[in-house]
Amino acid sequence: xxxxxxxxxxxxxxxxxxxxxxxxxxxxxxxxxxxxxxxxxxxxxxxxxxxxxxxxxxxxxxxxxxxxxxxxxxxxxxxxxxxxxxxxxxxxxxxxxxxxxxxxxxxxxxxxxxxxxxxxxxxxxxxxxxxxxxxxxxxxxxxxxxxxxxxxxxxxxxxxxxxxxxxxxxxxxxxxxxxxxxxxxxxxxxxxxxxxxxxxxxxxxxxxxxxxxxxxxxxxxxxxxxxxxxxxxxxxxxxxxxxxxxxxxxxxxxxxxxxxxxxxxxxxxxxxxxxxxxxxxxxxxxxxxxxxxxxxxxxxxxxxxxxxxxxxxxxxxxxxxxxxxxxxxxxxxxxxxxxxxxxxxxxxxxxxxxxxxxxxxxxxxxxxxxxxxxxxxxxxxxxxxxxxxxxxxxxxxxxxxxxxxxxxxxxxxxxxxxxxxxxxxxxxxxxxxxxxxxxxxxxxxxxxxxxxxxxxxxxxxxxxxxxxxxxxxxxxxxxxxxxxxxxxxxxxxxxxxxxxxxxxxxxxxxxxxxxxxxxxxxxxxxxxxxxxxxxxxxxxxxxxxxxxxxxxxxxxxxxxxxxxxxxxxxxxxxxxxxxxxxxxxxxxxxxxxxxxxxxxxxxxxxxxxxxxxxxxxxxxxxxxxxxxxxxxxxxxxxxxxxxxxxxxxxxxxxxxxxxxxxxxxxxxxxxxxxxxxxxxxxxxxxxxxxxxxxxxxxxxxxxxxxxxxxxxxxxxxxxxxxxxxxxxxxxxxxxxxxxxxxxxxxxx
DNA sequence: TTAAACACTTAGCACTCCTACT
DNA sequence: AGTAGGAGTGCTAAGTGTTTAA
Numbered sequence: 001x002x003x004x005x006x007x008x009x010x011x012x013x014x015x016x017x018x019x020x021x022x023x024x025x026x027x028x029x030x031x032x033x034x035x036x037x038x039x040x041x042x043x044x045x046x047x048x049x050x051x052x053x054x055x056x057x058x059x060x061x062x063x064x065x066x067x068x069x070x071x072x073x074x075x076x077x078x079x080x081x082x083x084x085x086x087x088x089x090x091x092x093x094x095x096x097x098x099x100x101x102x103x104x105x106x107x108x109x110x111x112x113x114x115x116x117x118x119x120x121x122x123x124x125x126x127x128x129x130x131x132x133x134x135x136x137x138x139x140x141x142x143x144x145x146x147x148x149x150x151x152x153x154x155x156x157x158x159x160x161x162x163x164x165x166x167x168x169x170x171x172x173x174x175x176x177x178x179x180x181x182x183x184x185x186x187x188x189x190x191x192x193x194x195x196x197x198x199x200x201x202x203x204x205x206x207x208x209x210x211x212x213x214x215x216x217x218x219x220x221x222x223x224x225x226x227x228x229x230x231x232x233x234x235x236x237x238x239x240x241x242x243x244x245x246x247x248x249x250x251x252x253x254x255x256x257x258x259x260x261x262x263x264x265x266x267x268x269x270x271x272x273x274x275x276x277x278x279x280x281x282x283x284x285x286x287x288x289x290x291x292x293x294x295x296x297x298x299x300x301x302x303x304x305x306x307x308x309x310x311x312x313x314x315x316x317x318x319x320x321x322x323x324x325x326x327x328x329x330x331x332x333x334x335x336x337x338x339x340x341x342x343x344x345x346x347x348x349x350x351x352x353x354x355x356x357x358x359x360x361x362x363x364x365x366x367x368x369x370x371x372x373x374x375x376x377x378x379x380x381x382x383x384x385x386x387x388x389x390x391x392x393x394x395x396x397x398x399x400x401x402x403x404x405x406x407x408x409x410x411x412x413x414x415x416x417x418x419x420x421x422x423x424x425x426x427x428x429x430x431x432x433x434x435x436x437x438x439x440x441x442x443x444x445x446x447x448x449x450x451x452x453x454x455x456x457x458x459x460x461x462x463x464x465x466x467x468x469x470x471x472x473x474x475x476x477x478x479x480x481x482x483x484x485x486x487x488x489x490x491x492x493x494x495x496x497x498x499x500x501x502x503x504x505x506x507x508x509x510x511x512x513x514x515x516x517x518x519x520x521x522x523x524x525x526x527x528x529x530x531x532x533x534x535x536x537x538x539x540x541x542x543x544x545x546x547x548x549x550x551x552x553x554x555x556x557x558x559x560x561x562x563x564x565x566x567x568x569x570x571x572x573x574x575x576x577x578x579x580x581x582x583x584x585x586x587x588x589x590x591x592x593x594x595x596x597x598x599x600x601x602x603x604x605x606x607x608x609x610x611x612x613x614x615x616x617x618x619x620x621x622x623x624x625x626x627x628x629x630x631x632x633x634x635x636x637x638x639x640x641x642x643x644x645x646x647x648x649x650x651x652x653x654x655x656x657x658x659x660x661x662x663x664x665x666x667x668x669x670x671x672x673x674x675x676x677x678x679x680x681x682x683x684x685x686x687x688x689x690x691x692x693x694x695x696x697x698x699x700x701x702x703x704x705x706x707x708x709x710x711x712x713x714x715x716x717x718x719x720x721x722x723x724x725x726x727x728x729x730x731x732x733x734x735x736x737x738x739x740x741x742x743x744x745x746x747x748x
Numbered sequence: 749t750t751a752a753a754c755a756c757t758t759a760g761c762a763c764t765c766c767t768a769c770t
Numbered sequence: 771a772g773t774a775g776g777a778g779t780g781c782t783a784a785g786t787g788t789t790t791a792a
Contacts (some may be wrong), residue, residue, distance in 0.1 A: 030782095277778065334780095335781075346784085347760080347761090347783065393754080395756090401782095406753090473785095474785075474786065474787080486786090513760080515760095515785055516761095516785085553786080553787080557786090570758095598768085616760085617761080620776090622775070700760090705757075
């Protein structure tokens, strides 16, 4: 067990090296010729795709027809398996011989691994009917709330002069409030789960919040066409304002964006407007643009009082629409606002950028709530599209969006039971994978020499998904979205094979756009068998052809779920992310370190995961500046240190020659000064490295979505690091279940 | 069997808010 | 008190994977 982990760890660290390099590659390429090469490459691929792509798909012939049977065993002999996995080979063979027995499958079922429900703080006896208990809890909560409110008003009334006692009092209150919050928290993880498919029993809410209606432009602000003032109809004017507001953005200069916008804008025009306005180039939005800028500026310059009023008004909306009642608990809604209309801006080269995202009316919205709850009222003069009572889903409202035709949902906040339970389950599945990952790895390594082409392709894909944490790569409709890929949808043009590269053999160079059009660039040494298979898959194919032409995500996932219930491609990402964190934390932190050092280690472990998952971000706009500022500070501190050192020397000299005890204490003080200076310098330098390493890496995504929070909680307990140091308030709320249940000895 | 519909998680960006500094 | 810049938050697009319908 340990050895396997170590081996895997080695692979990861190696990889970390290459990925770090990868980021710098990316940096340098941004200004150099690489970008050119890439855009050329992708342009070429599009050409290919449109000409040959959909009509004739090149399929890799069956293995049997290519290779005599003997040669496949030949390959086995000549190629040792990846070191990572060889050790386990024997054990696996035995395991694989026996058909997967039903009981083993049952053991693997998720529910069985969720810790037995504890009832530490259950209000009263077990025999009490659940509904009764709920009611009582709710009642208690209400009582508490009123108390809190009365207390809360107290300090506000006597705010004029803050005495020490009052400050102290406020502090106590804050602590009390925190404790109370903790007490009030719905400890759903201590309750029984509902029967299959049922997500709730009671659900009541106020419906979504609609954005304000469009306010027509004042007469002083005009739109011009060919230099002539034109008064637009409200509908056309609203869309014109959307465009005018974006004029500072680069994408309003893009051809696709402009064309899509103009086409959709014309649809909103009256026939007269349509016959007049035929060329976007001749449109002048400058007055509208100026007005918008002035508005933004004005908002910034509001007085404190006005800002407070605005904030209060917002809070009122949140209080009214931002919560729902789910099984007698008040739960926060994640996105209770209907998305306002505007111009669609997808990520990357999106073919639909610039299109009009229409205003959603209550008539477009489906409401979902409990049968026995009060139905939310539609805005005056409107009605809902439908009201349904489906307790097998978690959404409160939904509508169909007009750009892609997909459904948008209003759902609960991440700290809710519904989301939390799902999250917990996700990590349990990933932990389950830990127990059988070895045999799965062994199996796909065997499959690399299968006679069936599908199986080989599946094996190689799985190898990538496991080793590189690639996403599954569902197929997408061409022309509907930006051209991005994942593992199964990789095309020949996305990889380059190198027999030799930088002293490594069998290197695969990946270069493609993944989710959100984020570039994935990596050079990875792979085992020979994978390399040979890739060569085979690429034979007689055009750059725009699919690499895994016989494979898709459905096929892959079907196979995976037969290996372990609940196993899909994305579980590997979760598993590898979490196991990497755990192992990196073990490796990097020492109990004797101080808190700052421990946190740096935590960040580094987190960063290793972010790199693995390719979680990137645009370098902050102010990055160079703030880095330079920090460097200046460091330089200043260095000078100070040098000065302090010379002063110390001087003092020492004098103390030695004169032997005055006063001078001796001066020496001590100077010594302390030097030490302090050194410490501060070190701290800043560490900060600088941390920031530099983080320049293009986003830690948040993995922290929020891939790292089992129990690993972090256990680490905090072991290392005596307060949980607040690694999770902010929101994160603590989201991971309340983990913070509450995890002991120091937790192992992922 | 395939495609579309559906439900839900994951993702980066832009804004706002807060805090540590001057 | 004012400000820079980092942390936190809201937003919504873009994925994954299951279910339903044709």
